Amino acid sequence: MIKDSNQINNIAVIGAGTMGIGIAQNFAQAGISVKLVDVLSEKLASSLDQIESNLRVFQEFHLIQEDPHDIVSRISPALFSEFGKILGKCDYVVETIPEILEEKKTILKNIEQINEDIIISSNTGSFQVTELAQGMKNPGRVIGVHYFNPAHIIPAVEIHAGEKTSPETLEITRNLMVRVGKIPVLVRKELPGFIINRLTGALEREIGFLLDEGVVTPEDLDAAIKASIGFRLACLGPMETEDMIGLDTSVRVSRRLFKVLNNATEPSPELVSRVNQGMLGVKSGKGWYDYTGKSMATVLDSQNKKLLRQLYLFNMLNKKSE
Numbered sequence: 001m002i003k004d005s006n007q008i009n010n011i012a013v014i015g016a017g018t019m020g021i022g023i024a025q026n027f028a029q030a031g032i033s034v035k036l037v038d039v040l041s042e043k044l045a046s047s048l049d050q051i052e053s054n055l056r057v058f059q060e061f062h063l064i065q066e067d068p069h070d071i072v073s074r075i076s077p078a079l080f081s082e083f084g085k086i087l088g089k090c091d092y093v094v095e096t097i098p099e100i101l102e103e104k105k106t107i108l109k110n111i112e113q114i115n116e117d118i119i120i121s122s123n124t125g126s127f128q129v130t131e132l133a134q135g136m137k138n139p140g141r142v143i144g145v146h147y148f149n150p151a152h153i154i155p156a157v158e159i160h161a162g163e164k165t166s167p168e169t170l171e172i173t174r175n176l177m178v179r180v181g182k183i184p185v186l187v188r189k190e191l192p193g194f195i196i197n198r199l200t201g202a203l204e205r206e207i208g209f210l211l212d213e214g215v216v217t218p219e220d221l222d223a224a225i226k227a228s229i230g231f232r233l234a235c236l237g238p239m240e241t242e243d244m245i246g247l248d249t250s251v252r253v254s255r256r257l258f259k260v261l262n263n264a265t266e267p268s269p270e271l272v273s274r275v276n277q278g279m280l281g282v283k284s285g286k287g288w289y290d291y292t293g294k295s296m297a298t299v300l301d302s303q304n305k306k307l308l309r310q311l312y313l314f315n316m317l318n319k320k321s322e
């Protein structure tokens with residue numbers, strides 16, 4: 001097994017979907033060779049163009065110095081049928097196939113049969129590492145690294161270990177994430193939703209209530225969040241904010257508010273109704289907003305540009321405070 005994250009020069013990313021493409025880009029930007037593997041040749045065919053186009057925007061925002069074409073040349077697409085050959089030459093593997101437990105477990109076992117001691121990182125959004133690694137001969141080399149969409153832009157990743165994940169697997173993975181410019185956050189106990197999905201879940205639950213009760217419109221809610229807690233959270237975390245507000249004030253407000261907050265155990269009726277009408281968001285042309293006449297690529301491109309402006313500032317801010 002690799003002893004040091006600096007020895008990792010070849011990574012296999014299994015699943016060239018929404019997340020896999022961004023993850024492959026991130027490794028390639030850091031100088032690592034990537035094999036991007038998928039069962040569908042059409043996914044592989046479009047992936048390199050997508051990554052090169054992402055990198056051109058990075059270049060526009062002065063987030064990379066290297067030529068996008070040179071970065072892309074480090075990524076080789078490969079069909080899943082070549083998986084066996086590829087894996088023997090890789091130092092680390094990232095699994096990012098759809099969130100179906102049995103499929104993920106099968107992939108993990110396949111990897112184990114081909115390469116006995118490679119570290120396997122799963123980008124699962126909801127499963128725990130202990131359940132993913134169940135039945136494996138060496139569960140010590142399985143770890144969860146939860147990326148955020150878009151994976152090539154959002155700096156943080158949550159690292160979560162299973163009951164049997166070895167300290168070496170954890171250490172190497174954490175160092176690898178630092179090496180590729182991510183901000184790794186360690187989830188110190190196995191629990192559903194890790195850290196960030198629990199927090200966004202709590203926010204979504206209250207948002208559902210406020211919309212269903214007609215307290216605010218979706219447009220006003222977005223404007224309010226972006227100009228208040230959203231504005232502050234990118235540079236001051238909730239704990240720093242609580243120190244700024246005063247912990248005594250926080251206790252008084254929490255005592256009053258917690259009793260009246262929404263405690264639904266199901267998603268909001270309005271959200272469910274929209275889904276039943278096929279209003280799925282950007283991908284179906286309508287969600288909370290109407291995207292009719294705009295391609296998904298155009299909408300995502302414009303959202304990504306806003307995030308990249310923010311990434312540029314975020315990097316500057318973090319450099320200054322070092």
Ligand SMILES: NC(=O)c1ccc[n+]([C@@H]2O[C@H](COP(=O)([O-])OP(=O)(O)OC[C@H]3O[C@@H](n4cnc5c(N)ncnc54)[C@H](O)[C@@H]3O)[C@@H](O)[C@H]2O)c1
Binds near residue numbers: 038098148
């Ligand atoms: N989409 C998100 O916002 C997001 C965020 C964080 C984590 N995740 C997690 O990332 C993982 C992938 O999600 P996604 O949104 O990228 O899915 P996706 O459907 O966009 O992509 C999955 C890709 O895996 C490929 N695939 C399926 N079976 C395969 C196999 N056996 N071998 C190789 N490739 C295979 C599919 O063809 C597809 O291209 C899931 O576990 C999900 O929970 C997703």
